[in-house]
Amino acid sequence: MHDAGAGDLAGRGVSSQVEYADGEDASAFAQMLGGLIEANVVSRSEKLRDFNRLNARVGVFVTDIGEGVTLEFDRGHLVVRNGLEGRRDVTIRADSDTVMQLSNVRIGFAGMPNYLDANGRRVMGRMLKGQLKIEGLVGNLTTLNQVTRLFSVAE
């Protein structure tokens, strides 16, 4: 039986690991992304390890809805903010469908995202077409891989 409450978007406030800077005004996208990361961290020990190590400011902007969030990872704690805040290490810009595909990237050998299988190739294809843009990639590849692992729901 799954935990239906883990993804309940209604009334989500502050948990021990994920906090919403905008409280009850957190956008649906902020709650969805925060909820996804929290559910992953709670259920998967390898993701918890990444979560406890990650110290970075990551922006995600969904181009077709014109909304973004800033994820402030601070070694075992995450603050999710509505909108793109300054001083981001990495920013991902993509449409909603690509964001979902990014969350379905499989994690392969040595914890590296697998961009060679069908879904991975689709993600890479969108990057080549400019439908997925990643700013701050240079110097932050480890951060990007950690974030990709935290987002990934693929089994």
Place this chain on the structure above:
Amino acid sequence: MTVAAFSPEWAQAFKDEINRSAAYRDAAKGWKWSVGLVVEPEPDRNFPEGAGVIMDLQEGEARDIRVGSPAEAQACDFVITGTYTRWKEVATKQLDATRGMLQGKLKLKGDLPTVVRFTKASQEMTECTTRVPVTWPDEG
């Protein structure tokens, strides 16, 4: 032949479309939970009561789809809630369901990683909805 929105005939036609879809069958392999769609009332759109759509979906097959009360739909493993207008927008391809959830136009209750894992199945199911010719209560 058109069917009235959210009627038993609509539910049967929706179920038939899902079970005809090879793309859905493929994308929903591994899905084993019930899904409830809550359609919130909008009296000014001639939809005063609200409705629930209760879907028994297993491994790429729609075993049963029926129209019931919102409370019955809310008891499902996964629940998506929206106003009558939002669901009409989804069924007429004016609103992408994924985008609607990210924007908060449709509210989701259920295990998020599972939902995200089956995004493709969700999209195919939406496609099936759009293939059912519907008579809407706020039209004509």
